[in-house]
Amino acid sequence: MAVTRIDCDIHPAVGGTRTTLLPYLDDHWKEQVVSRAIDGLDLTSYPPNMPLSGRPDWRPKGGKPGSDLGMVQKGAFDQLGASHAICNVLYGAQAVYDPYMASAFCKAINDWIAAEWLSADSRLRASIVVPMQAPDLAVEEIERRAGDSRFVSILVLAQGETLLGRRHFWPVYQAAEKYQLPLAIHAGSAYRFAPSSIGWPSHRYEYYFVEAQAFQAQILSLIYEGVFGKFPNLKVVLMESGVTWLPAFMWRANKTWRGVRVEVPWVEREPALIIRDHIRVTMQPFDAPPDRTGVEDVVDQIGSDKMFLFASDYPHWQFDGDDAIPPHLPQHIVSRMCVDNPLETFPRLKLAA
Amino acid sequence: MARHVVARTSEIPPGGNKVVDIEGRDIVVFHVNGAFFALLNRCPHEGAPPDKAACVARLTSPEPGVYNRSRVGEMLRCPWHGWEFDMRDGQSWFDPKRFKVRSYPVVVESGEELVEGMAKGPYVAETFPVVVEDSYVIVET
Amino acid sequence: MSDVIDRPILEKEATAATRLRIVDCDIHPSLHSRADLNEFLPKRWQEHLKTYGDHLRTPYIGTTPYPRSSPIICRRDAWPPTGGPPGSDLAFMRKQHLDPYDVEFGILQVLDLFIFSQQNLEFGAAIQRAINEWQLAFWAHRDPRLRASILVGQDDTVAALAEIDRCARTGEYIQINISPRANEPLGRRRYWPIYERAQELGLPLGIHVGGYGGHAPTGGGWPSYYCEEHQSNAHTMAAQLASLVIEGVPERFPALKIVFIEGGFGWIASAMWRMDQHFARFRSEVPHLKRRPSEYVKEHFWFTTQPIDEPDEAKHLRQLIEWVGIERLLFSSDYPHWDYDDARFAFKTPLTEVERKKIFSTNARAVYKL
Numbered sequence: 013m014a015v016t017r018i019d020c021d022i023h024p025a026v027g028g029t030r031t032t033l034l035p036y037l038d039d040h041w042k043e044q045v046v047s048r049a050i051d052g053l054d055l056t057s058y059p060p061n062m063p064l065s066g067r068p069d070w071r072p073k074g075g076k077p078g079s080d081l082g083m084v085q086k087g088a089f090d091q092l093g094a095s096h097a098i099c100n101v102l103y104g105a106q107a108v109y110d111p112y113m114a115s116a117f118c119k120a121i122n123d124w125i126a127a128e129w130l131s132a133d134s135r136l137r138a139s140i141v142v143p144m145q146a147p148d149l150a151v152e153e154i155e156r157r158a159g160d161s162r163f164v165s166i167l168v169l170a171q172g173e174t175l176l177g178r179r180h181f182w183p184v185y186q187a188a189e190k191y192q193l194p195l196a197i198h199a200g201s202a203y204r205f206a207p208s209s210i211g212w213p214s215h216r217y218e219y220y221f222v223e224a225q226a227f228q229a230q231i232l233s234l235i236y237e238g239v240f241g242k243f244p245n246l247k248v249v250l251m252e253s254g255v256t257w258l259p260a261f262m263w264r265a266n267k268t269w270r271g272v273r274v275e276v277p278w279v280e281r282e283p284a285l286i287i288r289d290h291i292r293v294t295m296q297p298f299d300a301p302p303d304r305t306g307v308e309d310v311v312d313q314i315g316s317d318k319m320f321l322f323a324s325d326y327p328h329w330q331f332d333g334d335d336a337i338p339p340h341l342p343q344h345i346v347s348r349m350c351v352d353n354p355l356e357t358f359p360r361l362k363l364a365a
Numbered sequence: 366m367a368r369h370v371v372a373r374t375s376e377i378p379p380g381g382n383k384v385v386d387i388e389g390r391d392i393v394v395f396h397v398n399g400a401f402f403a404l405l406n407r408c409p410h411e412g413a414p415p416d417k418a419a420c421v422a423r424l425t426s427p428e429p430g431v432y433n434r435s436r437v438g439e440m441l442r443c444p445w446h447g448w449e450f451d452m453r454d455g456q457s458w459f460d461p462k463r464f465k466v467r468s469y470p471v472v473v474e475s476g477e478e479l480v481e482g483m484a485k486g487p488y489v490a491e492t493f494p495v496v497v498e499d500s501y502v503i504v505e506t
Numbered sequence: 507m508s509d510v511i512d513r514p515i516l517e518k519e520a521t522a523a524t525r526l527r528i529v530d531c532d533i534h535p536s537l538h539s540r541a542d543l544n545e546f547l548p549k550r551w552q553e554h555l556k557t558y559g560d561h562l563r564t565p566y567i568g569t570t571p572y573p574r575s576s577p578i579i580c581r582r583d584a585w586p587p588t589g590g591p592p593g594s595d596l597a598f599m600r601k602q603h604l605d606p607y608d609v610e611f612g613i614l615q616v617l618d619l620f621i622f623s624q625q626n627l628e629f630g631a632a633i634q635r636a637i638n639e640w641q642l643a644f645w646a647h648r649d650p651r652l653r654a655s656i657l658v659g660q661d662d663t664v665a666a667l668a669e670i671d672r673c674a675r676t677g678e679y680i681q682i683n684i685s686p687r688a689n690e691p692l693g694r695r696r697y698w699p700i701y702e703r704a705q706e707l708g709l710p711l712g713i714h715v716g717g718y719g720g721h722a723p724t725g726g727g728w729p730s731y732y733c734e735e736h737q738s739n740a741h742t743m744a745a746q747l748a749s750l751v752i753e754g755v756p757e758r759f760p761a762l763k764i765v766f767i768e769g770g771f772g773w774i775a776s777a778m779w780r781m782d783q784h785f786a787r788f789r790s791e792v793p794h795l796k797r798r799p800s801e802y803v804k805e806h807f808w809f810t811t812q813p814i815d816e817p818d819e820a821k822h823l824r825q826l827i828e829w830v831g832i833e834r835l836l837f838s839s840d841y842p843h844w845d846y847d848d849a850r851f852a853f854k855t856p857l858t859e860v861e862r863k864k865i866f867s868t869n870a871r872a873v874y875k876l
Contacts, residue, residue: 064787174727175734179429207725208745209738210691214753217788218691221748221780222725225741229724232734238429254780260772260826263817264737270459271447271845272575272733277426277433282459299780301829309825310776313817329787411848417583419576444582445846447575 013135015363018354019094019336021198021251021294021323024129025060025078026103026121029053036120036127041113053104053117057200062216063329070327077327081132088326089135092336096363097326098164099125099138100198100251106141106169107202114143118153122163130162137361139167139196147184154187164358165194165249170226171201177230177237185243192359194247194292197230199223224299227253228261231291235265238278240290247357249292252325254299259313262287288316292357294323295349296330298338307340320349321357367506374473374500377401380438384416387506392469394502395420395452397438402452403504404441405467409457413445415466420452441466470505479503526863527610528849529870531810532714532767532838533603533652535645536593537618542644546636554629561625563720572732576844584842592842596648603841604651607849610867611876612652613680614641615714615767622659622685623718631665634658638673646678653680653874655712660684660692663699670700674707680874681710681765686746687717693746693753701755705762710808710873713746714767715739736845743769744777747803751781754794756806763873765808768840772815775829778803804831808873810838811865812847820855832861836870 026032029051034042044050054076058065066077070087078084088097105117118141125138140157142150157163166188168176176197188195199220206212208222227250234240234248265283273279279286300307311317324336331338337346355361371385377396384393384406391406393416406414418441422434440458441450449458455468476499537543544552564571576582578591584602586595593599604612616637624630634657641654656673658666666684673679682704690696692713704711716739722728723738743766750756750764781799789795795802809830817823827835840846849866857865870876 063790064784171725172727175724175729176726178730201725205725205727206721209687209719209721209723209725209742210745210749211689211719211721213691213749214694215788215791217784217791218693218745218748218752220784220788221752221777222741222745224776224780225744226725228741229726229729229734229738232737233724233726233729236729236731236733242428254776256779257773257776259817259822260776260815263815263822264740264770264772264813267446267813267816268733268736271443272731272736273449273458274421274424274442274447275575275731275733276429277424278429278431280425297780297783299776299783301775301779302782306829309822313822313825411846411851413581413848414583417581419582442576444576445844445848447844 013095015351016095017093017322017350018361019088019092019097019324019326020249020321020354021100021296022084022088022097022326023078023328024081024084024099024101024125025076026101026124027076027079029117033117033120033124036123037116041116053108055102055104055107055200056203057219058102059216064220066327067329081129084326085133088324091334092324092326093334094324096135096137096361098358099129099136100167100196101125101138101141102198102200106144106172106200108145111143111146111149114145115149115153118143119156122153122157126160126162137162137164139163139165140193141167142184144168144172144181144184147181150184151187154184154191154193158191161360161362163193164360165196167196167198169200169202170197170223170230170253171203171205171207173202173204175230175233177233177235177239179237182239182242185239185246189243189246194249194357196249196251197227197253199252201226224254224257228257231287232265235283235286236276236279238276240286241278241280247290247292249294249321249357251294251323252297252328253293254297255293255295256299256301256310258293259310284315288319292319292321292353294321294325295338296323296325296336300338300340304340307338308342311342311345317345317348318353318356320345321353322350369504369506370479370501371504372502374502377502380420382416385504387504392504394471394504397452398436401471401473401502403469403471404452404455407466408443408445408448409464409466410443410446410448413443415441415443415450417444418442419444472503472505473500474503475500526866527608528837528866529611529613529876530607530609530839530841531613531765531836531870532615532812532840533612534593534615534617534841534843535599535641536591537640538590538594543633543636543640546639547632551629551632555633560619561629562620562623563625563718572735574844575732579844580842581844581846596645599841600649603839604649607839609651611870613874614645614652614654615683616641616657617716620717621657622688624659627659627662627665630659631662631669634669635672638669638679642676642678653876655679655681655683656709657683658700660697660700661689663696666700667703670703670707674709679709680876681712683712683714685717685719686713686715686742687719687721689719691746691749691753693749693755695753698755698758701759701762705759710763710765712765712767715742715769740769740773744773747774747777747807748781751799751802752792752795754792756802757795757797762806763808764806765810765836765873767810767838768812769809770813770815771809771811771830771835772826774803774809775826804834808834808836808869810836812838812840812852813845814847814852816854823855827855832864833869835865836873837866
């Protein structure tokens with residue numbers, strides 16, 4: 013299959029722990045899940061019936077959006093025109109408090125996606141879902157998948173238990189760098205904290221909005237904790253983060269660093285340069301200005317055509333129609349974002365262009 | 366080039382500074398690690414006065430948690446936004462090519478040299494009474 | 507951006523022809539000592555202040571959780587020669603800031619004792635009253651350029667309303683201030699009585715960064731560094747903009763003016779675009795909203811300009827200004843804090859005389875009825 017367009021963010025859905033994942037649990041966890049009825053781990057971030065969670069034409073009858081392989085194939089490949097797609101499973105395994113349960117469920121998700129999706133369609137790839145609750149167990153899971161090149165990245169939530177730059181996560185990034193797996197930070201929360209510094213919002217609309225700020229805090233953490241100095245080959249992908257907040261964010265980070273550098277002397281370059289080198293971002297949602305000039309100006313302000321990655325965010329309802337590319341994007345961005353940038357960002361894709 | 370006598374060396378203790386007016390410009394003279402340095406007393410960012418800067422070590426680091434200090438007291442952290450400048454040449458840390466504070470050459474001469482070596486001038490001596498027994502800081506603009 | 511400023515220092519940068527008297531929407535006076543509040547405090551609370559003191563959701567008694575990059579977050583040249591912390595000496599404030607910058611009106615923002623976040627609500631109520639009276643006695647009455655704000659702890663609505671009414675009766679306060687790091691997002695209904703009163707009184711609602719609401723500065727936990735926490739102030743303001751708009755505060759209180767102070771303005775455009783982008787998708791969750799979020803922002807919110815954004819290219823700053831709208835911007839210096847903006851040099855992009863006048867004067871005069 014020739015590679016013409018790589019969709020970096022689609023969402024196969026786990027039907028349930030007691031259903032989809034059960035075959036992939038060991039005897040102990042099978043018994044726990046069945047006898048204690050452990051299920052219903054859809055993240056609070058994405059209630060399946062809310063409009064954003066699934067475009068109406070992408071909802072199977074009697075099933076969660078993204079739960080039907082055939083429908084996903086039709087949507088992502090036939091309708092939206094991707095030649096390949098990266099599966100990012102959002103399910104509550106990453107939010108589980110018991111680290112061993114988290115580890116078992118993450119393993120089950122990865123086994124399931126490999127067996128029932130990646131093996132069923134050679135155009136599909138996946139992120140490794142890992143239990144960041146216990147970084148050593150996350151490293152074990154990475155080691156388990158390292159030999160399977162269909163796994164091309166590591167998936168973590170934008171809001172976890174501690175900010176991602178912290179030292180205790182560094183073994184995860186060491187493994188990521190070793191196996192050429194970018195760290196994919198995806199919108200979603202483990203709800204350990206209020207989703208933002210202002211407290212717990214009433215509406216999901218507010219929650220979704222503040223995800224953008226959560227991503228920004230994660231980038232600052234990764235930069236200032238020195239992760240990119242320690243792991244110079246590590247790339248980080250922001251998935252479903254929004255794009256247009258980037259320029260003002262980068263400038264403010266530069267402004268702060270220039271004056272407070274003494275706190276973090278291991279950060280040897282200004283944050284905007286580090287961001288352009290190490291951070292990549294999927295295009296849906298884009299959060300665009302209302303006109304072409306505005307879009308061009310924001311792209312100019314971001315200052316790099318390597319950062320953008322094509323993604324539909326299927327089956328999340330980010331746009332109508334068949335064109336997942338945000339309107340008004342300059343051609344030099346569009347031409348890089350569908351193939352070149354994804355291939356550079358996810359080296360394990362190893363697809364001939 | 367004009368030479369301006371701006372202070373007796375004894376006026377500016379180590380770690381201290383003095384601000385002088387030279388031809389309408391405020392110039393700050395620092396004394397650190399046995400030497401004197403002169404800078405325009407105005408940060409290129411938003412005009413803050415470096416004479417109130419924190420004088421700190423040059424700080425680098427090979428990795429998180431390691432703090433390497435050198436040239437203690439020779440880096441200025443601007444009193445407003447904290448931009449770091451090298452006292453010796455006024456260059457900023459974060460972008461030495463594009464951002465710097467104007468710096469001026471400084472020499473120290475004894476009163477004797479000054480009194481006898483008037484040919485080294487022209488120098489502005491009327492702002493400063495010179496006696497042969499003292500040493501003087503001279504800023505060249 | 508000029509990299510070397512070499513010309514002789516002038517006392518006032520502007521020539522007489524272009525001289526502009528400015529409104530500075532964010533000046534921080536500080537207590538010379540806590541004992542200065544005693545004349546405004548009943549004995550019981552004088553004692554309490556000395557003994558139990560602050561009770562804030564933060565690890566330390568004597569300092570902020572994240573140590574600042576300069577002593578007590580201030581400019582190093584702002585310490586008055588007479589002693590006391592920066593901002594505590596009116597004569598020095600006049601000499602260093604109000605006079606040379608030709609400040610026509612300076613709007614006071616008091617952060618001392620962080621009344622908005624005091625866990626002991628009775629103590630908080632006593633302190634807020636004392637601080638509000640101190641603003642008049644020590645500042646506004648001594649220099650007519652300085653204008654006081656009614657500071658109220660938003661998490662005790664009853665006490666807040668009583669203090670608002672008490673202060674409003676004097677006619678000497680120009681806005682009502684609450685904190686953006688409160689127990690709950692400011693859009694939540696429990697705070698609406700404050701907004702209702704502000705609207706009734708015709709006073710803007712001022713929201714200045716800072717506070718200890720008990721939540722981590724980020725949705726993903728606690729940062730390690732001041733570098734991170736400092737920038738989180740902008741994130742807090744963005745989140746509050748969304749909360750206020752989406753919960754329907756401007757919809758419910760259409761005459762209420764809301765001023766965001768010390769959040770800067772670079773983030774606003776993308777916040778508006780993001781809210782608008784997802785409005786259709788979440789429309790059914792928020793049927794009370796009659797208009798697009800960006801419309802509410804452009805009619806009900808103003809933003810002080812400090813800390814100004816510093817892109818490498820002047821045209822990018824210009825774009826940020828145009829996207830949020832010249833009408834929305836109110837100049838602020840944040841004197842005497844370290845990331846202060848100098849009125850002469852902060853805007854590193856050309857502004858027309860009309861634009862400069864709006865940002866530095868007439869917008870604020872309209873919002874605050876000066």
